Amino acid sequence: MKVIQLIPEMESGGVERGTLELARHLVGQGHESIVISGGGRLVAALESGGTRHITLPVGRKRLSSLLLVQQLRRLLEREKPDILHLRSRVPAWLAYLAWRKTDPETRPRLVTTVHGFYSVNGWSEVMTRGERVICVSDSIREYVLKNYPQTPPEKLRVIHRGIDPVDYPYGYRPTAEWQASFEREFPAVTGKRLITLPGRITRLKGHEDFAAILKNLSADASIHGLIAGGAHPKKAAYLEEIRRLFASAGLAGRVTFTGARSDLKEILAISSVVLSLTTQPESFGRTTIEALGLGIPVAGYDHGGVGEQLALLYPAGCIPPHDTDAATRVIRGLLADPPPVPSRHPFTLAAMLEGTLEVYRELLASPVSIN
Numbered sequence: 510m511k512v513i514q515l516i517p518e519m520e521s522g523g524v525e526r527g528t529l530e531l532a533r534h535l536v537g538q539g540h541e542s543i544v545i546s547g548g549g550r551l552v553a554a555l556e557s558g559g560t561r562h563i564t565l566p567v568g569r570k571r572l573s574s575l576l577l578v579q580q581l582r583r584l585l586e587r588e589k590p591d592i593l594h595l596r597s598r599v600p601a602w603l604a605y606l607a608w609r610k611t612d613p614e615t616r617p618r619l620v621t622t623v624h625g626f627y628s629v630n631g632w633s634e635v636m637t638r639g640e641r642v643i644c645v646s647d648s649i650r651e652y653v654l655k656n657y658p659q660t661p662p663e664k665l666r667v668i669h670r671g672i673d674p675v676d677y678p679y680g681y682r683p684t685a686e687w688q689a690s691f692e693r694e695f696p697a698v699t700g701k702r703l704i705t706l707p708g709r710i711t712r713l714k715g716h717e718d719f720a721a722i723l724k725n726l727s728a729d730a731s732i733h734g735l736i737a738g739g740a741h742p743k744k745a746a747y748l749e750e751i752r753r754l755f756a757s758a759g760l761a762g763r764v765t766f767t768g769a770r771s772d773l774k775e776i777l778a779i780s781s782v783v784l785s786l787t788t789q790p791e792s793f794g795r796t797t798i799e800a801l802g803l804g805i806p807v808a809g810y811d812h813g814g815v816g817e818q819l820a821l822l823y824p825a826g827c828i829p830p831h832d833t834d835a836a837t838r839v840i841r842g843l844l845a846d847p848p849p850v851p852s853r854h855p856f857t858l859a860a861m862l863e864g865t866l867e868v869y870r871e872l873l874a875s876p877v878s879i880n
Contacts, residue, residue, distance in 0.1 A: 510869060511541040512592040513585075513617070515600040517568020520549035523795055524596055524624050527670065527861075532560040534862040543588065545581075545600070567600035574603060581607035585617065592869050593617040596624065601635045618872045623649050625792045626813070629656040641872050643668050643865065645793050646814040666868050669814075670793040671861035676774075677802035679852045683775035691775070695765050701733035702844060705780040707773060707796045710740035715786030715810075716751045718833050722786075724758050725837040732844070734760070737776050739769025778803050782843050785809030786836070794818060798856045806847045808839050822854055 512535055516528050528544060529551055535542040536559035544555055545563045552562050563584070565577060581604055585593065593608060593616075595601035601621060608616055621639030626649070636642070637653055637660045644650040644667050653660055683691075692699045704723070708714045716736065723734045734755075740748040748766075755764050770776060773796075777783055783800035785791070790813025797807050797815050801822055809815040810830040819827045825848045828836045 510535070510592060510873070511543070511588070511590045512594060512869065513543045513545060513588065513590040514594045514596065515567055515604050516544065516546045516596050517600055518547040518549040519544065519551040519555060519562070521551070523670070523793075525549070525551055528596060529554055529558075530858060531862060531865055533558045534866070536560060538866070543590065545584075567603055568597070570599050574599065575606075577603050578606045578610075582610050585611055589615070590617045591873060592620060594620045594622070595636070595639065596622050598627065598633060598635060601638075602632075605635055605638055613877060618869075618877075620868060620872065623653055623792075625649075626652055626790060640664065640875075640878055641666055641868050643868060645670050646817055648790060648813045648817060649792050666864075668861055668864040668868070669817075669856050670795060670798075671856045671858040672795065672799055672802055673858040674802060677799050679802065679804045679850075681774070681778050681803050683772075683778055687772070687775050688779065691772075691779075695767065697762065697765050698733055698735065700731075702731050702781040703733055703735045703779060704782050704784060704840065705735040705737055705776060706784045706786060707737045707777065707800075709738045710736075710744050710748050710751070712747060713788055714738070715784075715788050717754065718786045718788075718831065718836070719784065720751070720754050720758055720760065721833040722784075722836050722840065723755075723760055723763060725833070726840065727760065727763060732763075734764035735767065735776065735780065736764060737767045737770055737773060774799065774803070777805055780805055782840055782847075783807045784836075784840075785815045787813070787815070788831070789813075791815055798854065801850055801854060802856075804850045804852070806843045806850060808836065808843060818856065822851055823848070 514528050519525050532542045532555055542560040544560055545565055547566045547568045548564045555562050595604055619640045621636050622643040623636045624645055627633035637657045642665050644665055647667055650665055650667050706719050726732050777800045783805050785797050793814035797809055797818055800807050807823055808826040809819055811827040812830045828839050
């Protein structure tokens, strides 16, 4: 197969990582892989893995981007890919308009992936226009069927995001050298049972709820909160807001802000409980499956993809959304007597990659649509 993926840029993030992982898998299986994006630091990794990158500003949300439609149409006619895979709304619209103007008998088969709970409108509806529509969780499939009822259910395929168990081995523990270095950098964590809230510093991640939960647990001096994630410069005011929130609750010495880290696996591995407190459902929740993959208990709000993971793998960690008192009870239970985390799970990178290729093969074997 010859596959073209479109994405706004290859800088960082879960969608970008998934694009890179699929590109590597395609090349490893003997297929031809092309990615079109506005560029970014992951382009070098793409190209070193055998994927050809074409730089076009397909992620710019401006009227002038429509000038790219004809260029993309010519590119499709020149490259003659078998599959065109669209992963984000701006490039999806540009490529979809180009695809519609090519010969139905010779154009590539069209695949879209719904990666998130997008705002419901005509702009987002393009992500349901693939001949096959990949949903990254059952929650996303339900979102599509509820909000875009014109989408035929038979063209939806659920392929959960996944991690490589080699990267997140069950029972992993960091080295003594790493532990000592981490405790030198953050001495307040030494000897404590860590309750960790990972993720970037945004209101979506539920830091206000974390403050309420940590306040409820503050009588236990062995517990320490860890906020593992960095703040974009545009979020600096929010970071100061939540620092003040913890301080006003008397928790300044009971919580550590690590900032952006490249060693999140090690931080998860030394945690007693990892939390997911997102104010809105996440489409999948990669960090929670990373923690569970390591064998670390997870407590999270029972909605979206995280709720699916916990219901299947660790129901003891399910919390009614936005109920901080219930969260406190669940966390206390996990600290006192945590049920073992299963040593195996189905949310693997291999399953994700092979599931995607199976969608491609299935589509190529099906009759061409003239729509």
